[in-house]
Amino acid sequence: MMGSVTGGMGLRDSSWAASVITGAVLSSLVWYFGDWSGSPVVCSLFMASVVFISIWLLLVREDFFCWPHPALWRVVMAASILYSMLLTCMFWLPPKQARMVLRRTLWIQVLEFPQLLMRRAMARTVLSHSALIMRNRSVLWIQSITFELIEESVKSVLPNFNECWWDRWVLDVLLCNFVGMEIGLFLINRFAEPFNWFTLTHERARPPHEESRVPSFLTSREHFLTVCFVVGIGPLVDLINFLLKAALFIPAESPLVLCNLLLVGLPCLVGVPEIYATLSVSGHFRIGSQGAVLLYSVLMELALSWKLSSDTFPANGLKSIPVVARALWTLALLLLLGFTAMLPFGRNEPVPGSIAKKRKVF
Incomplete structure (x- = not known):
């Protein structure tokens, strides 16, 4: 296994503290005395981010993952917080100024990605990151089909969703998504632990001789809602990503697309296992600290897309969606909702003492 729910000492040692402070000071000096062509606002934001990430590395002590090093996931957490702060700032700006901030100050010109290299990196990330996050073939297939149905429903709002049937169901679902799932699941089976979202029975207080034919997620309302949340959050994040690109006039070739993918995908590598670990050990649905920051960022992306939709999407907005699709x-x-109301309220009881068990999930 690559890591565990509990992390090691990480950066708590004084030697790590000195290294972090030294790195932050050297980065500041190099940036200050270097000949950079970026705008002063970009320089200021970059150095403020360096200071924030350095402080976060020194102060935060709780680590969910410790592979390859807890410092990596602390940096991911700090970047998620900075991203949520940026979205909040842009939300309170007028639409014209928000796009101007993105275009003139945050348009990444210091990092000139070669187009071919960037496209290959995006292709590898898109093909495998969902499987590395969800770690369950059934969840991945449900998410893939659900997103294609969403594309078919909102193609009147987002014209780039206008695809022929073979492009949507053959090329996207049966070819690209299938290959990505198998690559990701192969890596998970080789280096980590798959997630059994629907049949969490290995830590249940059930006699060994007793076997139920009903999947465990149908025996508890809390477990069922957890599975629905995990299944639904994937297509929702993908849809919001397309809405945000359209609202901010971001071309598909922009490095910002790759940055957004990393700022959402890397936190998911921590947030989803946090939910699974809590569900499998205690039977409760709980969003961890990384998942909470990620959920806030996703909601802010949705709010920002909605605010900027007045001059981006059709005037009738959601009314342009076909009546049949809305129905x-x-x-x-x-x-x-009706099926959820009929499920028994409560949770599946874990084995006594398993709450304190250190469960490896990565």
Whole structure:
């Protein structure tokens, strides 16, 4: 296994503290005395980010992952907080100024990615990151099909979703998504632990001779809602990503697309296992600190897209979605709520003493 729920000493030692402070000071000196062509605002934001990440590395002590090093995941957490702060700042700006901030000050010109290299990196990330996060073939297939149905429903709002049936169902689902799933699941089976979202029975207080034919996620309302949250958050994040790019006029070739993918995908590598570890050990649905910051960022992306939609999307907005699609999605939501209400309230009891068990998830 690559790591565990509990981390090691990490950066708590004084030697690590000295290294972090030295690195921050040297970065400041190099940036200050170097000949950089970026705008002063970019320089100021960069150095403020360096200071914030350095302080975060020194102060934060709780580590969910310790592979390859706890410092990596602390940097991811700090970057998530900075990203959420940036989204909050842009949300309170007028639409024109928000786009101007992105275009003139945050448009990454210092890092000139070669187009071919960037596209290859994005292709590798897109093909494997969902499987590395969810670690379950059934969840991945449900998310893939759900997103294609969402594309079909909102193609009147986002014109780039206008695809022919073979492009959507053959090229996207049966080819690209299938290859990405298998690559990601192979890596998970080789180096980590798959997640059994639907049949969490290995830590249940069930007699060894007793076997239930009902999947465990149908025996507890809290477990069922957890699975629904995990299944639904993937297509929602993908949809918001497309909405945000359209609202901010970000081309698909921009390095900002790759940065956004990393700022969302890397925190998911921690947030989703946090949910799974809590569910499998205690039977409760709980979002950890990294997941909470990520959820806030996703909601702020949705709010920012909605605010900027007045001059980006069609004037009738959601009304342009076909009536049949809206009716079917409403019916599906009502059926889901009704089915959830019929499930028994409570949670699946864990084995006594398993709450304190250190469970390896990565």
